[in-house]
Amino acid sequence: MKKFSLDQNSWIVALVASVAVAVVASYAFRYFTGDFMNNSSERVVAMFEKTRLACFGRFVISVPEDTVIIHGVAQLDGNFNVKRGKAKNIDEVTSSRLQEAEEEREYLSASQIKDLPLVGEVIDGLLPGQKLVFGARGSIGYTIHSYMPLGSDLFVLEVDDELNVKSRVQEMNRFASQLRLRRNSEIPGAPGFCVDGGVVDIQPEYENTAFGLHFKEFPDVRFSIRMRKNRDYLQESSSPSALRKSAKERASVIQLASFFARITTLREGRRQLNGWEGEEILTRRPEYKDDTDAHEFRFFSVGQRHDALHPLLDIRMDTGVRENARASVRPSLTDEAALVLWDKLLPTIRVRQPSDATPPNAPSSTVSLGSVMKSGDICPQSGWWECLEKRKIEGERRRFFKAGDKLSPVLADGGASLWNTLIGNTHQIATVEWKLLEYDPSSAFSVDTKSAGIPQADNDTKENDA
Structure with a gap:
């Protein structure tokens, strides 16, 4: 029998090939576990080195600078x-x-x-x-x-x-x-x-808004917020624990108890979030048929009755999303990284304050306080302007206009057509003069601590600050 042997060059080739296979295997493993190139937790932390505030409804959230923001349809009566x-x-x-x-x-x-x-x-x-x-x-x-x-x-x-x-x-x-x-x-x-x-x-009787975030660094991750002002009824049945109990019972009925048992709970319990008392459940669901494994994180608070600043709050984060279909691709985040991202975003959700205002542009030396412009003119300076119309008008006389906006006409008493009078429009649209009062939008407000940060504009009380 001929003895099999390798010369020195063959051994080198074999060694190089085995190293290459190991590198490719490591590459593939790290790619499919969402930890390719850099640890995903470190990448999440790096995302938050530069952040900005985003405004939705009466609230703000701090997000990475390059986050894509999606506003849903709002319901305002x-x-x-x-x-x-x-x-x-x-x-x-x-x-x-x-x-x-x-x-x-x-x-x-x-x-x-x-x-x-x-x-x-x-x-x-x-x-x-x-x-x-x-x-x-x-x-x-x-x-x-x-x-x-x-x-x-x-x-x-x-x-x-x-x-x-x-x-x-x-x-x-x-x-x-x-x-x-x-x-x-x-x-x-x-x-x-x-x-x-x-x-x-x-200040509508009914408010409902939805808001979403997409991250360029992790395209399969979806973070969404839904807020709804409560009326007399609080939606207790939509809490994560109630839904989980219902899902477990249904899984048992349709013989999916083994699938339900394989869901990994990363964290669960009550949580305080900037005035909301709520419930948090953070899970990773297993693969099932064509679905990949994926994270499903949720925070839910029923809020308070008739309080626009404490609405029902439903926050969710999903991984493995492709073309808005969940569990379609393998998650790009490890469990640890998903928790880091969740805990970076969640605590920054809060009621908007006057101090959050984007700094105004420096006043132009050619636009002085007391300057007067007419409706239809382009506003030369962001700030508070006063309507000089002597007749009674609809709405506030002091209004904020942004540089580049058209100064608006107002609805003033008298002169409405017969048709408009019949349907209740007893005013007419009037071109008026506007006088610049203040440059800085935040200087018109002071915070009333007894009203939980609700701003006051001079002596004109507002119900909400956002």
Whole structure:
């Protein structure tokens, strides 16, 4: 039998090959465990070396500088959203909505049309260029779409099943008068509810908003926040412990108890979060069929009744997400790194304060306090301006305008058309003079510690600081 042997060169080749296989195996292992190149925990920490505040609703969160921010549709006594860059298309948008309203009208009987005569009508709103379109949702009442062009964006407020047209149109015009543009990187100093590209200073009965974060460093991670102002009812049944108990019972019924038993609980229990008393459960679910393993983190607080600053709070973080489908790819975070990211983000969620305001641009030497401009002029200086109109006007006389905004007209007593008078618009849009009072938006506020950080603008009390 011939004896098998390797010469010196062959041994070197074999050694190099074995080292290469080991390197590739290590590379693949570290890639598929989410710890490729650098430890993911260290990468998470590095993300937070540069952070910024992001504004949503009446709250802020501190996020890594390059975080992608997603605003969901807000509900502010109606569905509110923005069509970015679509202000120039308002005629096209309103025409499309009018066509839909005409189709809705065809489903109404003659008596129903008599009860809802405004279906298919469009009227001007308070804001320059604003249009209100009336439709019908069944025979219950009107739908009203308010289209508000500001800058290059088109903001839309929609209400359903509305019969009290007079008061609702007044409310929607008031909404438009309190809406202003906001850069997504800007934190307002004035009160208001932050939405995508804007902020509106209103106190609706019902508030609901959703907000999400995507991270360039970890594209499979999704962090989301949902907040809803409670009324009389607190949603106790949506707590993680209640849902987990229900899921466990269902898993037993459909013979998935073994899968449920393999879920790893990383942390669980009660947690205080900047005024919220809540419940936290952080888990890693196992692979199942086509689903990969993935993290499912959640914090939930029922909040308090009728308190916009203590709403229901539902915070979630998922890993392994691809194209909004969970458990689709292997997580890029280890358990340790997922906990680090969660604990870096969660404690920074809080009520927005006047001191959070984005620093204003330095005052231009050519724009002095007391300078007077007219409605329609481009605001030359961010700050607080006072309306000099002598007649009674709708809304506050002191208003904050940002440099580059158009100084707005106001709704003043008298001169309304017969049609507007019939539907409750007893004012007219008036071009007025505005006088610059203050440069710094935060200087108009002081914090009342007895009101939990709720700001006061001179002697004009606001209910909320955000």
